[in-house]
Amino acid sequence: MFESLSERLEGAFKNLKGEAKITELNIAATVKEIRRALVDADVNYKIAKEFTDKVKDIALGTKVINAVSPGQLMTKIVKDELANLMGGTESSFNITGNPAVILIAGLQGSGKTTFSGKLANYLKSKGKSPLLVAADIYRPAAIDQLMVLGGQVGVEVYSERENKNAVEIAQNAIKEARAKNKNVVIIDTAGRLAVDEVMMTEVANIKSAVNPHEILFVVDSMTGQDAVNTAKAFNERLDFSGVVLTKLDGDTRGGAALSIKYTVEKPIKFVSSGEKLDTLDVFYPERMAQRILGMGDITTLVEKA
Amino acid sequence: QKTKENFFTKITKAIAGKSTVDEEVLDQLEEALIGADVGLDTTIEIIKRIEDRVARDKYVNTSELNSILQDEIRAMLVVSPENSYKDFSTPAGKKPYVILVVGVNGVGKTTTIGKLAYNFTKAGKNVLLGAADTFRAAAVDQLTIWSDRTGVPIVKQPMGSDPGAVAFDTVQSGVARGSDVIIIDTAGRLHNKIYLMEELGKIKRVVQKVIPDAPHEVLLVLDGSTGQNAVEQAKQFTAATDVTALAITKLDGTAKGGVVLAIANQFKIPVKFIGVGEKMEDLLIFDKHEFVDSLFKLED
Ligand SMILES: Nc1nc2c(ncn2[C@@H]2O[C@H](COP(=O)(O)OP(=O)(O)OP(=O)(O)O)[C@@H](O)[C@H]2O)c(=O)[nH]1
Ligand SMILES: Nc1nc2c(ncn2[C@@H]2O[C@H](COP(=O)(O)OP(=O)(O)OP(=O)(O)O)[C@@H](O)[C@H]2O)c(=O)[nH]1
Ligand SMILES: [Mg+2]
Ligand SMILES: [Mg+2]
Numbered sequence: 001m002f003e004s005l006s007e008r009l010e011g012a013f014k015n016l017k018g019e020a021k022i023t024e025l026n027i028a029a030t031v032k033e034i035r036r037a038l039v040d041a042d043v044n045y046k047i048a049k050e051f052t053d054k055v056k057d058i059a060l061g062t063k064v065i066n067a068v069s070p071g072q073l074m075t076k077i078v079k080d081e082l083a084n085l086m087g088g089t090e091s092s093f094n095i096t097g098n099p100a101v102i103l104i105a106g107l108q109g110s111g112k113t114t115f116s117g118k119l120a121n122y123l124k125s126k127g128k129s130p131l132l133v134a135a136d137i138y139r140p141a142a143i144d145q146l147m148v149l150g151g152q153v154g155v156e157v158y159s160e161r162e163n164k165n166a167v168e169i170a171q172n173a174i175k176e177a178r179a180k181n182k183n184v185v186i187i188d189t190a191g192r193l194a195v196d197e198v199m200m201t202e203v204a205n206i207k208s209a210v211n212p213h214e215i216l217f218v219v220d221s222m223t224g225q226d227a228v229n230t231a232k233a234f235n236e237r238l239d240f241s242g243v244v245l246t247k248l249d250g251d252t253r254g255g256a257a258l259s260i261k262y263t264v265e266k267p268i269k270f271v272s273s274g275e276k277l278d279t280l281d282v283f284y285p286e287r288m289a290q291r292i293l294g295m296g297d298i299t300t301l302v303e304k305a
Numbered sequence: 306q307k308t309k310e311n312f313f314t315k316i317t318k319a320i321a322g323k324s325t326v327d328e329e330v331l332d333q334l335e336e337a338l339i340g341a342d343v344g345l346d347t348t349i350e351i352i353k354r355i356e357d358r359v360a361r362d363k364y365v366n367t368s369e370l371n372s373i374l375q376d377e378i379r380a381m382l383v384v385s386p387e388n389s390y391k392d393f394s395t396p397a398g399k400k401p402y403v404i405l406v407v408g409v410n411g412v413g414k415t416t417t418i419g420k421l422a423y424n425f426t427k428a429g430k431n432v433l434l435g436a437a438d439t440f441r442a443a444a445v446d447q448l449t450i451w452s453d454r455t456g457v458p459i460v461k462q463p464m465g466s467d468p469g470a471v472a473f474d475t476v477q478s479g480v481a482r483g484s485d486v487i488i489i490d491t492a493g494r495l496h497n498k499i500y501l502m503e504e505l506g507k508i509k510r511v512v513q514k515v516i517p518d519a520p521h522e523v524l525l526v527l528d529g530s531t532g533q534n535a536v537e538q539a540k541q542f543t544a545a546t547d548v549t550a551l552a553i554t555k556l557d558g559t560a561k562g563g564v565v566l567a568i569a570n571q572f573k574i575p576v577k578f579i580g581v582g583e584k585m586e587d588l589l590i591f592d593k594h595e596f597v598d599s600l601f602k603l604e605d
Contacts, residue, residue, distance in 0.1 A: 036345055042532030045339045108555060108583070109411030109528065113442075138583070140419075140450035141443040148442035193558045220411070224342035224532025226560035247410060250495040252534040275410070275441070 022059045022070055030074050031056050041253035041292045044228045047262050055081055079289055086258065087285030091242065091267035094213045095128065099177040099185045101210050105203050105238060106218035107230060108191030111246035113142065115218055115272050116188040117149030118280040123184050124155055131182040133173040134159035135166045135206065136190035146188055153277050156182070166190070167205045174210055187212070194233030204237045215240040216269065219260060221248050227256035228263050235264040242269035245283065249273040255292050331356070334374070341563030341600050344533050347570050351377055375597050381570045382593040393428035395486060396521070401433070401479040403487045403512060403519035405472075407505055407542055408526035410493030413554035413580055415444065417526055418488050419451030420580065420588035426455055430485040435475030436461040437468040437508060438492040448490050454585060458482075468492065468504065469511040476515040489520070496541030505546050522549050524577070529553045529562035539568045554580030557587070561600055 031052045038048035059077050094100065102119070104112045113136070120130045132150045134157055136142035143159045150157035158173040170187050177185045189206065192199035207215065217240040219227065234240060243264075245257050248271050257268060268283045331352050338348040354377050355370070362369075395402040404421070406414045418434065425432045434452050436459060438444035445461050452459035460475040472489050479487040491508065494501035512519050525548040527535050542548050553562050556579050565576055576591040 039339055040345055040533060042342075042534075045336055107530070107558070109413065111411060139447075140454075141446035144443035144446045145441075152442075193555075195557075195559055220528075220531075222409075222528075222531045222534040224530060224535075224560065224564065225340050226342070226530050226558070229559050230530075247495065249498075250409070250534065251497045251537060252532070256532065 022062050022073070024060065026070070027056055027059060027074075030071075034074070034078055037293060038255060038258070041255035041294065042222075042224050042227075042259075043255035043292065044225055044259040044263075047228070047259050051081075051085070051258075051262075079293060082258065082289035082292065083286045086261055086268070086288050088261075088265075088267075091269055091283075093269060094241070095123065095184055097213045099131070099174065099183050100214070101174065101185045101187065101212040102214045102216065103187050103189070103203075103207060103210070103212040103238075104216050104218060104244075105189050105234060105240070106191065106244075107193065107220070110191065110218045110220045111244075111272055112191065112218045113145050113149065113188050114275065114277075115216075115244055115246060115270070115280075116146065116186050117153055117155075117277045118272060119270070120150065120155040120186055121153035121277045122280045123186075124153065128184045129182050130155050130184040130186055131173065131177045131180070132157045133170060133185060133187040135169050135173075135187050137164055137166050137169070138190045142188075142190065149277065156180075166202055167209045170206045170210050185210075194230045200233070200237050207238055214242065214269075216242050216244050217266070218244045218246060219256065221245045221254040221256060221271075222250060222252040223256040225259075227259045231260040231264050235266065240264075240266060242267050244268075244270045244272060245288075246272040248281075249279075253292050253294055254288065257288055258292055330370075337601070338563065341561035342532050343563035343600075344536065344567040347381070347567040350570070351381075378566060378597050378600070379593055381566050382576070382596070383569075393424045393430065395430070399518075399521050401476070401484045401487045401516070402521050403476060403479075403489070403516060404522040404524055405489050405491065405505075405509065405512070405520040405546070406524045406526060407491050407546055407548070408493060409495050409528075409538055410441075412493065412526045412528040412531075413552075414438075414493065414526045415447050415451065415490055416583060417524075417552050417554060417578065417580055417588065418448065418490050419455060420585050421488055421578075422451065422455040422457045423585035424588060425486045425488075426457060431483065432457045432486045432488065433475065433479045433482065433484040434459040435472055435487060435489040437471040437475070438490050439464050439466045439468055439471060440492040444490070444492065451585075469507050472508045473511045473515065476512050476519065480515060496538050496545075502541065502545040505542075509546060523547060524550050524552055525574070526552045526554060527562075527565070527568075529556040529579070530558055530560035531564060533564065533567070535564040536567050536571065539572050539574065543572060543574070548574055550575055550577040552576075552578040552580065553591070556599075557581040562596075563600055565596075566600075 035048050035052045055078055104116050106112050120132050123130045132155055134143040134146045147157050158176050160169050163169050215238050217234050245268055271281045271283050273279050335348055358373050406418055408414050422432045436445045436448045460478050462471050523546045525542050551574055556562050579589050579591050581587045
C-alpha cells in the first residue's frame with residue numbers, strides 16, 4: 001500500500017546521480033519526502049517537521065562513499081535517528097514494592113483492561129503473585145470483563161460492585177493485597193478523555209491515594225494527530241512512568257508512538273499485539289522505527305551498505 | 306498568555322496585503338488540515354483545488370478564500386445526507402429494518418448500538434438487539450446492560466457461541482415479534498485478519514436466509530481519534546461487507562476526525578452518526594456544515 005521510503009528517497013535523488021555530497025540544494029526534495037512519509041504514518045505534523053530538520057542537519061555535508069547512493073545514506077540516517085528517538089530513555093519496570101502498585105490509564109477503548117489481564121499473566125509467569133483491581137465504575141460490564149480475563153489467567157480480581165468511589169476501591173484493594181500476600185497490584189481504570197476535568201481529577205486522586213510504582217499510559221497505535229495532546233494532558237496530570245502501545249497486530253504504521261515519545265519523553269515499556277492474553281511483548285525501538293517509515297524490506301539493503 | 310487563534314485568523318494574517326494566495330497561506334492551510342487528520346493526499350487535493358480557483362479568479366481575498374475552502378470541503382462530503390434520520394424513521398417496506406454494526410476493536414460499536422436503540426425507541430420503533438459478539442470478555446453482559454437501560458429486548462446465547470447463529474436467531478425472532486428495527490452487535494476485529502473478516506460475510510449470509518435484502522444497513526463505526534489507518538479500515542470493511550454508512554465516535558475529545566474527509570472523498574460512503582460521549586443521549590445526526598465548521602474551530 002505504501003511506497004517504501006527508500007524508493008521515495010531514491011526517486012528524490014534520481015536527478016543527482018554522481019553527486020558525492022549531500023548539500024543544502026540536493027537535500028530539499030528528500031527532506032520533503034521524509035516528512036511526507038512520517039505524516040502519512042500519523043506522526044504529528046510539527047514533530048515531523050522538527051525531526052526532518054534535525055535529520056537534515058546531520059546529513060548536510062556527510063560524505064557519500066562510493067558503494068552507497070545518497071538515497072541509501074539518507075535512509076540510514078533517518079532510520080538510525082528515529083530508532084534513537086524511539087529508544088533513548090532507559091526503560092525498566094519497577095515491581096520491587098510489596099505490594100508493587102501499577103496504575104493503568106488512558107483513553108476509552110485503548111486496551112487498558114485487556115492489557116491489565118496480559119500484564120497479570122506475564123507477572124504471574126515471572127513468579128509474582130498479582131491482584132487485579134476493577135476500578136472502572138462506569139463502563140457497562142467493566143467489572144465482568146476484568147473478572148473473565150482474571151479467570152482466564154488465573155489471577156484474582158478485586159472489585160466492589162456497590163462502591164461508586166474508584167479511589168476508595170483502589171485503597172481497599174491494596175489492603176486486600178497485603179492481607180492476602182499479593183505482591184503486585186494492577187489497577188484497571190475507566191477510559192477517560194484528557195479534556196474531561198472530573199475524570200482526570202479522579203485518576204489523579206487514585207494516584208495520590210495509592211502511590212503507584214508504575215503508571216502506564218495505554219494508547220491505541222492507530223491514533224492520529226491528536227496523540228500529542230492526549231499524551232501531554234495525561235502526563236501533566238499523572239507524570240506517568242511508561243507507555244503501552246496497543247493493537248500493533250493491525251497494519252497501522254503507528255506514527256503516534258513517535259509523537260508521544262517525542263512529546264513526553266517517556267519510554268514505551270510494552271506493546272500489545274492481540275486480544276489473547278499471552279501476546280504481551282517488549283518494545284523494540286528499531287522495529288518501530290522501520291514500521292513508521294514503512295520500510296520493512298530495505299533494512300538488509302542498508303545493512304549491506 | 307495563550308491566545309486562542311482561529312484557523313482563519315491565521316490565514317487572514319498570512320494573506321494580509323497580498324493579492325494572491327501564496328506559499329505561506331497554503332502552508333498554514335496544509336498544517337491545519339493535516340493536524341485534523343485529513344491526511345496528505347486529501348489535503349493536497351484541497352489545496353490544489355484552491356490554487357486552481359485562485360488562478361482562475363485571479364484576485365481572491367480572505368473572506369472569499371474562507372468560503373471557497375469550506376465549499377470545497379463540503380463538496381467532498383456530498384454523499385452525506387443533509388437531514389436523513391433526523392427522526393430515526395426507517396424506509397417503508399423494510400420491516401424489520403436490520404442494521405449490522407461492524408468495526409475494529411474498541412471504537413465504540415456496542416455503545417453506539419445502545420445509543421441507536423435509545424433513539425429508535427424514542428422515535429416510537431420497536432427495537433431488538435442481537436448480541437453476536439460472543440468473543441470479547443463480557444461483551445454479552447455489556448450489551449445486556451444497554452438493553453436494560455433502553456428497555457429494548459435482546460437475543461443472546463452463551464459466550465463462545467457461533468455469531469452467525471446468534472444473528473440468525475435475532476433476525477428470526479425479530480420477524481416473529483414484528484420488530485421495526487434489529488441491531489446486531491459484532492466483535493471488534495482488525496481488518497487485516499482475513500478469517501475474522503470472512504466471518505462477517507458469513508453473518509451477512511445467514512441473516513439473508515431469513516430476510517433476503519437484509520442487512521439493510523451495514524454501519525461501520527470509526528473512532529474519531531484514529532489517524533490514517535481509518536482509510537484502510539473503510540476499505541477492508543467495505544470489501545468484506547459492503548458498508549453503507551459510517552458512525553464516527555469520541556468526537557467529544559479534542560480529535561477532529563478529519564480522516565472522514567479522506568474516506569468520504571475516496572469511498573463515497575455517507576457519515577450518518579457521530580458519538581459525543583458515553584451516555585445514551587450522546588449520539589448526533591451527522592451534519593456536514595457543523596462538521597466543516599468544527600474542523601476549523603478555535604484552537605490554542
Ligand atoms: N487486536 C487487538 N485488540 C486489542 C488489543 N488490546 C485490546 N484489544 C481489543 O480492543 C478492545 C478494547 O479493549 P479494552 O481492553 O476493553 O479497552 P479499555 O481501554 O479497557 O476500554 P475502556 O475500559 O472502555 O476504556 C477489545 O475488543 C479488546 O479485545 C490488541 O493488542 N490487539
Ligand atoms: N468519550 C466517548 N467515549 C465513547 C464514545 N463511544 C464509545 N465510547 C467509549 O469507548 C469505549 C469502547 O466502547 P465500546 O462500545 O465497548 O466499543 P466496541 O467497539 O464495542 O468495542 P469491542 O466490542 O471491544 O471491539 C467505552 O469505554 C465507551 O464508553 C463516544 O462517543 N465518546
Ligand atoms: Mg476497560
Ligand atoms: Mg463491543
